[in-house]
Amino acid sequence: MSTVFDERAIPGVPPRPPILGEGQTPTTLTNQISEMPLSPPLKTPKWWLAGFSVAFGLLTMFLFIVTYLFMTGIGVWGNNVPVGWGWDIVCFVWWIGIGHAGTLISAILLLVRQQWRTSINRFAEAMTLFAVSCAGMYPILHLGRPWVFYWLMPYPNTLGMWPQFRSPLIWDVFAVSTYATISAVFWYVGLVPDLATLRDKAKNKVARVIYAMGALGWRNSARHWSNYEWAYLLLAGLSTPLVLSVHSVVSFDFSVGIIPGWHTTIFPPYFVAGAVFSGFAMVLTLAIPLRVVLKFEDFITLRHLENMAKVMLVTGWIVAYGYGAEIFMAWYSGNEYEMYMVNNRFHGPYAFQYWSLILCNIIIPQAMWLRSVRRSPFWLFIISIIVNVGMWLERFVIIVISLHRDFLPSSWDMYSGTKFDVGTFVGTIGLFLTLMFLFIRFVPVVNMFEMRTLTPQATAKEKAE
Amino acid sequence: MQDHSTTFMPPDADLERIGRRGLIVGIAAAAVLVAGAFATGNQQQFFRSYLTAFTYVLAGGMGCLGFWLVHLLSRGQWGVMIRRILEAGAKTIPLLGILFIPVLFGLHSLYEWSHKDVVAADPILRHKAAYLNETGFLIRGLGYFVLLTGLAFVLTSLSRREDETGDPAVSHRMQAIAGPGLIAYFILLSLAAVDWMMSLTPHWFSTIYGFLYVISMGVTGLGFVILMARWLGPEGKKAVPFQDRHYHDYGKLLFATATIWAYFQASQLIIIWSGNLPEETPWYVTRLHTNWKWITIAVVVLNWALPFFLLLSRDRKRRVTRLAPIAALLMVAHWLDIHWLIAPAFSPSGITFHWLDFVAPVALGGIWFWYFTLQLRKRPVVPVHGPYLKEALEVSHAH
Numbered sequence: 001m002s003t004v005f006d007e008r009a010i011p012g013v014p015p016r017p018p019i020l021g022e023g024q025t026p027t028t029l030t031n032q033i034s035e036m037p038l039s040p041p042l043k044t045p046k047w048w049l050a051g052f053s054v055a056f057g058l059l060t061m062f063l064f065i066v067t068y069l070f071m072t073g074i075g076v077w078g079n080n081v082p083v084g085w086g087w088d089i090v091c092f093v094w095w096i097g098i099g100h101a102g103t104l105i106s107a108i109l110l111l112v113r114q115q116w117r118t119s120i121n122r123f124a125e126a127m128t129l130f131a132v133s134c135a136g137m138y139p140i141l142h143l144g145r146p147w148v149f150y151w152l153m154p155y156p157n158t159l160g161m162w163p164q165f166r167s168p169l170i171w172d173v174f175a176v177s178t179y180a181t182i183s184a185v186f187w188y189v190g191l192v193p194d195l196a197t198l199r200d201k202a203k204n205k206v207a208r209v210i211y212a213m214g215a216l217g218w219r220n221s222a223r224h225w226s227n228y229e230w231a232y233l234l235l236a237g238l239s240t241p242l243v244l245s246v247h248s249v250v251s252f253d254f255s256v257g258i259i260p261g262w263h264t265t266i267f268p269p270y271f272v273a274g275a276v277f278s279g280f281a282m283v284l285t286l287a288i289p290l291r292v293v294l295k296f297e298d299f300i301t302l303r304h305l306e307n308m309a310k311v312m313l314v315t316g317w318i319v320a321y322g323y324g325a326e327i328f329m330a331w332y333s334g335n336e337y338e339m340y341m342v343n344n345r346f347h348g349p350y351a352f353q354y355w356s357l358i359l360c361n362i363i364i365p366q367a368m369w370l371r372s373v374r375r376s377p378f379w380l381f382i383i384s385i386i387v388n389v390g391m392w393l394e395r396f397v398i399i400v401i402s403l404h405r406d407f408l409p410s411s412w413d414m415y416s417g418t419k420f421d422v423g424t425f426v427g428t429i430g431l432f433l434t435l436m437f438l439f440i441r442f443v444p445v446v447n448m449f450e451m452r453t454l455t456p457q458a459t460a461k462e463k464a465e
Numbered sequence: 466m467q468d469h470s471t472t473f474m475p476p477d478a479d480l481e482r483i484g485r486r487g488l489i490v491g492i493a494a495a496a497v498l499v500a501g502a503f504a505t506g507n508q509q510q511f512f513r514s515y516l517t518a519f520t521y522v523l524a525g526g527m528g529c530l531g532f533w534l535v536h537l538l539s540r541g542q543w544g545v546m547i548r549r550i551l552e553a554g555a556k557t558i559p560l561l562g563i564l565f566i567p568v569l570f571g572l573h574s575l576y577e578w579s580h581k582d583v584v585a586a587d588p589i590l591r592h593k594a595a596y597l598n599e600t601g602f603l604i605r606g607l608g609y610f611v612l613l614t615g616l617a618f619v620l621t622s623l624s625r626r627e628d629e630t631g632d633p634a635v636s637h638r639m640q641a642i643a644g645p646g647l648i649a650y651f652i653l654l655s656l657a658a659v660d661w662m663m664s665l666t667p668h669w670f671s672t673i674y675g676f677l678y679v680i681s682m683g684v685t686g687l688g689f690v691i692l693m694a695r696w697l698g699p700e701g702k703k704a705v706p707f708q709d710r711h712y713h714d715y716g717k718l719l720f721a722t723a724t725i726w727a728y729f730q731a732s733q734l735i736i737i738w739s740g741n742l743p744e745e746t747p748w749y750v751t752r753l754h755t756n757w758k759w760i761t762i763a764v765v766v767l768n769w770a771l772p773f774f775l776l777l778s779r780d781r782k783r784r785v786t787r788l789a790p791i792a793a794l795l796m797v798a799h800w801l802d803i804h805w806l807i808a809p810a811f812s813p814s815g816i817t818f819h820w821l822d823f824v825a826p827v828a829l830g831g832i833w834f835w836y837f838t839l840q841l842r843k844r845p846v847v848p849v850h851g852p853y854l855k856e857a858l859e860v861s862h863a864h
Binding site: 325 | 655670671674732733734735739741744
């Protein structure tokens with residue numbers, strides 16, 4: 001070892017690509033982000049009115065369908081024997097999965113110090129809340145008697161009734177409601193300083209009062225900030241296990257049963273990875289048009305899109321590993337039911353759905369290995385839609401293919417959703433989009449105060465200190 | 466003691482000294498191991514102890530390679546300071562391949578499926594024979610080591626080029642290889658876990674088993690990295706200017722991997738226990754309904770419950786003198802974990818510990834450690850022309 005190393009020769013940090021677009025200052029970005037929530041009612045953009053009308057129309061349709069469903073019973077859906085779970089649980093799991101990106105971005109990426117999360121965490125968290133709301137619809141709708149939903153909770157009662165604590169369905173009640181609560185608190189806490197900014201900038205008196213109530217008396221004092229930082233970090237720590245637990249519990253809904261195709265030990269991590277995969281796909285689906293209509297290309301840059309594409313590649317491969325492990329172990333187990341299940345997926349009546357799922361979730365996303373695809377909003381948008389479809393198909397394949405040929409061949413039957421299944425699903429999309437449009441209109445879509453710390457001015461000050 | 470902190474040269478004399486110690490202890494233990502096998506006439510026990518030690522020590526190479534790949538792919542600052550430890554670990558994979566050879570001689574002592582008469586009488590094993598057969602075992606074993614050695618060597622040679630030229634294109638190249646490399650790593654080691662460990666109970670299967678073994682190796686490997694980082698750092702030989710914030714990151718990573726291990730274990734148990742199927746439960750009946758249950762409890766407490774609470778403390782993660790004992794604890798605990806995965810297959814009725822079980826890991830570990838120090842001595846202790854070194858060296862009190 002003869003070479004003596006000269007410290008001066010240490011290369012500087014090769015520029016990590018900038019997170020913000022060039023020329024942004026704290027003032028410009030605050031003005032740009034707060035423009036939408038603060039614009040007066042009559043200056044609401046046309047694209048917003050159009051989009052909101054469509055979304056609200058779908059929500060109204062949802063109201064009609066749900067009313068009909070409650071009056072008639074869930075027989076209007078396609079569920080039958082042996083497929084007792086159909087579109088309802090497929091869509092439930094699909095929505096819950098989408099809800100995973102928000103907390104992953106806000107909590108885990110915060111803990112691992114990924115600053116690029118700042119531009120996307122606010123609306124990813126909002127997306128999470130809305131997706132979980134949509135998911136929450138399904139178990140309640142499926143109850144048949146939705147007005148007694150509180151029976152799911154363990155409470156002392158004269159009916160002598162108590163939930164079955166060995167059932168993951170009851171774990172789901174706790175997991176999902178905890179997740180929804182913590183996500184809402186996390187989202188709101190992160191919103192407080194921005195609501196204070198809106199309060200201070202608002203010209204309209206009504207808006208000022210409403211934002212002031214939301215801002216909870218935030219005055220930007222050092223003490224407020226110190227408390228805020230601690231609260232946020234602790235909430236991130238609390239949310240992190242939730243990212244894993246919720247979808248693990250959802251996977252237990254299936255895997256603790258003994259149905260081939262459901263009962264396999266890889267399910268928890270594989271479901272979590274699938275959830276993050278679909279969640280990031282949905283973030284892309286929303287972010288790509290949003291950055292154009294709101295002119296946020298400087299905040300949600302190509303680098304953000306590229307990073308999200310990378311997260312999708314990683315989680316997509318974990319999902320692929322899960323598919324592979326299932327197939328290999330089905331054969332390795334030597335269990336005829338397991339082998340039949342795989343064979344039925346490959347060649348059975350739902351083979352088209354199975355192979356479409358492989359195409360959507362595994363084959364097409366491989367295009368993201370190319371940097372040019374990762375940096376192309378157009379192609380990423382297409383891929384994100386395909387993955388959303390693929391993840392829906394995945395749940396369909398898992399649920400329907402395993403159930404439609406159960407252990408008793410005499411009860412085998414085919415399953416397909418009815419127009420009410422489709423209507424319920426499209427209706428929840430309406431609910432989701434309605435909430436999303438309201439959020440875009442009244443709340444800053446991007447976190448303003450965290451974005452200010454990413455401007456050159458913020459770092460210059462730090463260096464001067 | 467010479468101060469190496471400005472030259473980033475490895476503390477050669479010290480490394481040679483501890484490496485030699487490792488070699489002496491390793492060879493002595495190996496001699497005892499072989500002598501013990503002959504003296505007791507218990508060839509079977511020799512192979513059982515050897516397999517446990519081998520699958521455990523493998524973590525030194527594979528754990529390091531895994532974290533190196535993750536670091537290259539994510540380009541996180543955390544990996545810069547330990548990169549050379551990871552690289553040296555990854556370069557020991559060919560030695561581990563050589564240490565695999567004795568296992569091949571013990572197939573009949575270890576694996577039920579290697580006996581033709583047993584297979585012929587068992588329809589399930591007949592079905593599996595297409596995979597579980599001696600030729601397949603040999604070819605696959607060779608394949609795992611050749612491919613992973615190849616991966617480690619391609620990356621090491623690029624890393625050497627990066628040291629010489631500082632060309633950012635080389636660093637990008639490494640990142641590009643790390644992606645597919647990580648996929649191959651998981652697939653190969655999952656299959657290895659099936660071959661070497663899961664097939665000891667040839668009827669039993671679990672799809673999460675590969676992940677369980679890989680994460681177990683991750684914890685052991687990271688524990689070793691932390692011990693090395695302490696030894697090389699300001700509290701030790703002062704060769705690498707580690708700061709508290711670096712140790713903090715490794716502490717957090719250790720916390721996360723140990724917890725993920727527990728998550729995988731819990732998932733497997735909940736699913737198999739609830740399903741209650743006769744082809745799956747025997748594996749747990751052995752471990753929960755015989756006196757193995759005490760070892761099961763110890764495995765859970767030592768691998769997760771205790772370190773989880775210890776590592777919650779920020780201070781314990783930041784001060785390496787307090788972090789290192791936890792890392793060492795986890796390394797020992799994962800030896801117990803591997804023993805718990807393997808030994809009940811041979812002794813389903815109750816706990817077994819043979820004295821060779823304790824000698825074998827010392828023998829393999831000592832020899833492996835000597836080889837590791839040889840690798841570490843070859844290059845500067847940090848990637849001097851790697852990206853983000855400056856960022857990693859910056860003195861900061863943040864985080």
